[in-house]
Amino acid sequence: MKVLILCSKFPFPPNYGGAKRLISICKYLKEQGHQLDMLSFADNRPYDELNKLKNENIFNNIELVHINFFQKIIRVLIALYSKTPFQVSIFSSKEFKKKIAKMNENENYNIFLHHLIRTFDNSLFIPCEKVVVEMTDAISLNYSREIQKKSSSIYSIFLKFIYYLEYKRLIQYEKKVIENSKKTILVSNIDKKYFRELIGDELSSKIKVASLVADEDFLSFEKNDIIPYSLVFVGKLDYQPNEDALRWFLDNVHKKLINKYPGYQLNVIGSGLNKKVFNNFHSLTNFVYLGKIDKFKETLSRFSVSIAPMQSGAGMQTKILDSMSLGIPVISSELAFLPMNLEVGDGISIANSPDEYVSEISKYFDNPDYLKISKELARDSMNNKFKTEKVFQAYL
Numbered sequence: 001m002k003v004l005i006l007c008s009k010f011p012f013p014p015n016y017g018g019a020k021r022l023i024s025i026c027k028y029l030k031e032q033g034h035q036l037d038m039l040s041f042a043d044n045r046p047y048d049e050l051n052k053l054k055n056e057n058i059f060n061n062i063e064l065v066h067i068n069f070f071q072k073i074i075r076v077l078i079a080l081y082s083k084t085p086f087q088v089s090i091f092s093s094k095e096f097k098k099k100i101a102k103m104n105e106n107e108n109y110n111i112f113l114h115h116l117i118r119t120f121d122n123s124l125f126i127p128c129e130k131v132v133v134e135m136t137d138a139i140s141l142n143y144s145r146e147i148q149k150k151s152s153s154i155y156s157i158f159l160k161f162i163y164y165l166e167y168k169r170l171i172q173y174e175k176k177v178i179e180n181s182k183k184t185i186l187v188s189n190i191d192k193k194y195f196r197e198l199i200g201d202e203l204s205s206k207i208k209v210a211s212l213v214a215d216e217d218f219l220s221f222e223k224n225d226i227i228p229y230s231l232v233f234v235g236k237l238d239y240q241p242n243e244d245a246l247r248w249f250l251d252n253v254h255k256k257l258i259n260k261y262p263g264y265q266l267n268v269i270g271s272g273l274n275k276k277v278f279n280n281f282h283s284l285t286n287f288v289y290l291g292k293i294d295k296f297k298e299t300l301s302r303f304s305v306s307i308a309p310m311q312s313g314a315g316m317q318t319k320i321l322d323s324m325s326l327g328i329p330v331i332s333s334e335l336a337f338l339p340m341n342l343e344v345g346d347g348i349s350i351a352n353s354p355d356e357y358v359s360e361i362s363k364y365f366d367n368p369d370y371l372k373i374s375k376e377l378a379r380d381s382m383n384n385k386f387k388t389e390k391v392f393q394a395y396l
Helices: 017-031 047-055 069-079 094-107 139-148 154-179 189-199 240-252 254-260 296-300 318-325 334-340 354-366 368-385
Strands: 002-007 035-042 061-066 111-115 131-136 183-186 207-209 227-234 265-269 287-291 303-308 330-332 348-350
Touching (some): 002 017, 035 094, 183 189, 189 334, 227 354, 265 296, 296 318, 303 318, 303 354, 330 334, 330 354, 354 368
Parallel strands (some): 002 111, 111 131, 183 207
């Protein structure tokens, strides 16, 4: 089949969860014999990245529509007088619609695959039986969790108000997306259950679950020497759930571990650290901020244990898959654990309170044999459940 991929953000290099998932989907579809083109918004003019993606030989043709900051602001202001979610309004574009129509005129696509809901309005003229939406997560579920969190500052109260406005719009819009597409794809059965309760069994039958996949390069990578007493947290820190998770761990667990293990070290991989939030950043002990790194898997593979202390957010966590694919056991909050469809003991464990985190971490730090076995179980779990060919079978 001929497939047009529609994106709100240029997904290359695939250095964040959404881009990694989309590129892995596209590679799989290409291997299955489908012909792929891409149309994507771009904040700048990423010509180097564009050429690199072309050299991957995944897509026959890649077209870009440029969008700047002022265009986004204007569209948000327009959205104030409508019921359209702000994140959808930002990417509602006459130029993008014309590009879709022009490319379809030339290629006569069988499927229009949206990456997330943000570009969906631009293809409403396409018959719904040709439209597939890679929704990934139920965004309204994520926002509902944010709304329920306690607020202690003027900024967090303001942010909760914005989430509330967007949440009300998203509830209706996500239903519209499911109604007006052939298939909507989520990564978690928890999110599908949420929609089933919201919109009923008949409409939710159009939802398919295809989990995140393990990176094949990570599964085959031979690990480096492990740094003893080391933890790692992975994630873009300009993403609120990641920021909340790291801040919670630093505030509630970090000092307890220093007292028990003076040689312990917390390592953080990911761009966007907000120094205003971590106002004692420079004075933190036993803490290393590595930022955005080039040799990601080589660096990540050296740490003993990975943590995912998520306090908010929805869907599956790429940080968990990447870590376990490299044979790194994970300690996760229940919120991050449940969408994974794994069992405790598969190289992953649950901790919610500070004392529970200290207890679980101590099992690995105090018992090298337990750590070794857990590393093997973590990689085995990824091989058994999250390989590309198993997850993406009959994706379209």
